[in-house]
Amino acid sequence: MKLYIKNMVCSRCKMVVKSVFENIGIIPISVELGEVEVKNDIAEHQKKELIKQLRSIGFDLIDDKKSKVIDKIKTLIIDLVQNKSNNLKTNLSDYLSQELHQDYTTLSNLFSEVESTTIEKYFINQKIEKVKELIIYDELSLSEIAYSLNYSSVSHLSNQFKKTTGFSPTYFKNLKSIKRKQIEDL
Known part of the structure; x- marks a missing residue:
């Protein structure tokens, strides 16, 4: 069971x-x-x-069945961002469809209906929280962070970071008062 x-x-x-x-x-x-x-x-x-x-x-x-699917989508995305980001050899929609054995359009519609956001936005928010974590740890350069999270370039990461947080990664690094969000609060 x-x-x-x-x-x-x-x-x-x-x-x-x-x-x-x-x-x-x-x-x-x-x-x-x-x-x-x-x-x-x-x-x-x-x-x-x-x-x-x-x-x-x-x-x-x-x-309920809908909640199980939504939770499975979130779990797969979180696991992907936290543990396997650079190992993803396909796009997110194909990955989720393969793992859940369902059409991506169905998954996307269900997720948007229940969560009031898209799978893509949820994925981006997870990645940005991981970027924040890695910036705060100050062990990797921005270039290494971009590579580890499968961004095409540092500028792509920087643009997405600024669009999501309102700050550049460098400015964020200099702010010590900004707190990261817990995964379940995203």
């Missing part, structure tokens, strides 16, 4: 969610971003406790 969990975006999330399941006596077979597989059905009292504990730490159980 697979359960879908909203707001799982990193390996720490997987550890925390696994621990919640184990604390209420459910041993997961596998825990991946956005989903947990368990061997048996979950009793109603366990499900209520699971929902309560997940919500207390910023997660939630997803029940």
Whole structure:
């Protein structure tokens, strides 16, 4: 049985969610971003406790089909930006269609209807937040950041950054008071 969990975006999330399941006596077979597989059905009292504990730490159980698809799209995009950006050998629409086994137009329409933004804008916002993170860490040059996030050039990254944030990357680097947004707040 697979359960879908909203707001799982990193390996720490997987550890925390696994621990919640184990604390209420459910041993997961596998825990991946956005989903947990368990061997048996979950009793109603366990499900209520699971929902309560997940919500207390910023997660939630997803029940309806639309929400599962939306969450899967978000999880794939976040994973792509955080872990595999430069490995994407196809465009985003083909990648999502292949991973979710659905037509991109269907996915795009559903996402826009539910989230009130496009998949592309969501993807760009995720990339810009990653750029902010890398700028703040100050370990990579802007050129290295552009390459690692699969931008065609530094000017493309700079233009998109300025369009999204209102600041140039250099100006942002000099601002210490600007806080990054948490992934789930995007």
